[in-house]
Amino acid sequence: MTIRTGRGPGMVLRVDAIACDGRGLCADMVPELITLDDWGFPIISREVVPARLLGDARIAVGACPKLALRLERQRD
Amino acid sequence: MRATQTQYQAGSVRQASTLPRMLPAGFAAGPASLADHVARYGPVAFPGPDHGRCEALIEEVERSGLTGRGGAAFPTARKLAATAAGQHPVVVANGTEAEPASAKDKVLLARSPHLVLDGAVLAAEIVGAQEAVIVAHHAVRDITDEAVSERIRAGVDRIRIRVVTAADRFVGGEASAVVHWVGAGIATPTATPPRLSERGLGGAPTLVQNVETLAHVALIARYGASWFRSAGTPQEPGSMLVTILGAVREPCVHEIALGTPTGEVLGLAGGPSAPLQALLIGGYSGTWVDAAEATGRPFSSAGLADLGAGVGAGLIAALPENACGLRETAKVVRYLADESAGQCGPCLFGLDAVAGEVERLADGRTSDLRLLRRWLGQVEGRGACRHPDGAARLVRSALEVFAAELRQHAEGWCAGTASVLPLPPRRQR
Numbered sequence: 482m483t484i485r486t487g488r489g490p491g492m493v494l495r496v497d498a499i500a501c502d503g504r505g506l507c508a509d510m511v512p513e514l515i516t517l518d519d520w521g522f523p524i525i526s527r528e529v530v531p532a533r534l535l536g537d538a539r540i541a542v543g544a545c546p547k548l549a550l551r552l553e554r555q556r557d
Numbered sequence: 558m559r560a561t562q563t564q565y566q567a568g569s570v571r572q573a574s575t576l577p578r579m580l581p582a583g584f585a586a587g588p589a590s591l592a593d594h595v596a597r598y599g600p601v602a603f604p605g606p607d608h609g610r611c612e613a614l615i616e617e618v619e620r621s622g623l624t625g626r627g628g629a630a631f632p633t634a635r636k637l638a639a640t641a642a643g644q645h646p647v648v649v650a651n652g653t654e655a656e657p658a659s660a661k662d663k664v665l666l667a668r669s670p671h672l673v674l675d676g677a678v679l680a681a682e683i684v685g686a687q688e689a690v691i692v693a694h695h696a697v698r699d700i701t702d703e704a705v706s707e708r709i710r711a712g713v714d715r716i717r718i719r720v721v722t723a724a725d726r727f728v729g730g731e732a733s734a735v736v737h738w739v740g741a742g743i744a745t746p747t748a749t750p751p752r753l754s755e756r757g758l759g760g761a762p763t764l765v766q767n768v769e770t771l772a773h774v775a776l777i778a779r780y781g782a783s784w785f786r787s788a789g790t791p792q793e794p795g796s797m798l799v800t801i802l803g804a805v806r807e808p809c810v811h812e813i814a815l816g817t818p819t820g821e822v823l824g825l826a827g828g829p830s831a832p833l834q835a836l837l838i839g840g841y842s843g844t845w846v847d848a849a850e851a852t853g854r855p856f857s858s859a860g861l862a863d864l865g866a867g868v869g870a871g872l873i874a875a876l877p878e879n880a881c882g883l884r885e886t887a888k889v890v891r892y893l894a895d896e897s898a899g900q901c902g903p904c905l906f907g908l909d910a911v912a913g914e915v916e917r918l919a920d921g922r923t924s925d926l927r928l929l930r931r932w933l934g935q936v937e938g939r940g941a942c943r944h945p946d947g948a949a950r951l952v953r954s955a956l957e958v959f960a961a962e963l964r965q966h967a968e969g970w971c972a973g974t975a976s977v978l979p980l981p982p983r984r985q986r
């Protein structure tokens with residue numbers, strides 16, 4: 482099931498689990514879409530990022546010290 | 558295609574219409590030589606650089622319905638086609654078989670190395686590769702080398718074959734880890750994307766196929782898709798190698814038609830050596846099922862689906878009534894946690910936490926499942942590879958199948974004394 486908001490393909494957050502070090506900054510930036518597991522690693526929502534959170538999501542991507550977080554077009 | 562098949566089936570060649578197709582029938586000491594191999598199966602009609610014939614072979618494999626025999630059951634033809642679309646691809650035959658309880662790939666390479674090599678060379682020609690890399694478990698490295706030397710002496714292959722000893726660690730068998738190992742000597746999975754068919758060994762599009770899958774390709778190229786489909790079920794055609802161990806009279810590797818009743822499969826290993834309570838199916842990242850429920854069902858992923866199991870890499874471990882399923886699970890999960898590549902946090906920390914909790918359940922130090930269930934939910938789908946998912950699947954199935962045992966443990970007693978699942982000595986970390 483694909484939930485799309487707005488026009489064009491939706492954007493989703495994705496973490497490279499190998500690169501991720503569990504610094505946890507992302508969860509502070511966009512808590513609506515990212516929570517931390519019991520070991521401090523981000524659990525990323527699979528939902529399309531709603532338009533109102535795109536700005537926060539971009540900040541989270543930019544804040545990741547390991548460049549492990551990406552905002553990418555949803556794949557089919 | 559049709560003409561070449563007939564050509565190679567003619568004469569004194571015995572068509573392998575009955576099982577076993579891949580392993581020698583009856584007792585045979587040592588590996589089949591190239592001469593024995595050709596006498597049994599006939600020569601392969603290698604397609605060479607002929608594009609049309611390569612396409613036809615992919616179509617034949619597609620019609621056969623062959624799926625990967627390393628556990629993931631991905632359609633082989635789709636992988637062949639995806640890699641064939643790339644520039645300067647490479648083929649890797651995966652004989653890592655890092656699963657401590659599984660022996661089928663080792664037995665296949667030890668008995669019928671040329672069938673695997675035929676398949677690897679065929680796959681290389683089909684996708685347009687110049688080289689096929691055979692990743693062989695150290696136990697069968699010498700046999701594989703000798704078989705390759707025989708072929709070089711006989712001048713049968715246009716494709717260069719290189720043999721590499723497999724990494725000796727559980728996650729080393731995962732496709733991207735195999736490529737990482739061959740390319741850089743590091744047996745850890747790598748991030749996706751890119752897909753291996755796009756960018757794998759040395760940056761080249763790479764086809765990684767389990768060695769058994771390639772042996773089937775070698776037979777399909779000779780005898781065709783209809784022949785392949787004459788064994789197995791319409792949904793899961795063909796035969797597969799299975800490793801049967803635990804509480805059976807003669808633990809062994811056998812070749813079965815998919816869909817053979819699971820009880821009959823146990824019969825091939827001499828039947829149960831003790832009353833059974835459960836079977837572990839698929840592998841160490843597989844699924845526990847109730848023995849009585851499973852024995853009547855076909856050994857196929859469709860036949861086992863309602864028990865939550867699938868054939869995986871063809872492992873069947875029989876757990877006797879005098880063993881403790883929780884204890885066995887705790888041992889295996891601790892092993893799987895130790896074998897984490899340590900790259901992804903949820904796998905490194907999560908599996909260790911899960912293993913600790915299963916140990917506490919097995920020792921009767923807790924009967925509370927809430928923390929365990931929470932952590933299982935937090936490891937599933939969170940690794941770069943499926944290693945954490947497999948461990949979680951094993952634990953979830955144990956909680957269902959050994960529910961009665963959980964209650965006993967909560968009351969402070971356990972009837973289990975036997976130990977059946979083999980594990981290597983614990984790694985020093």
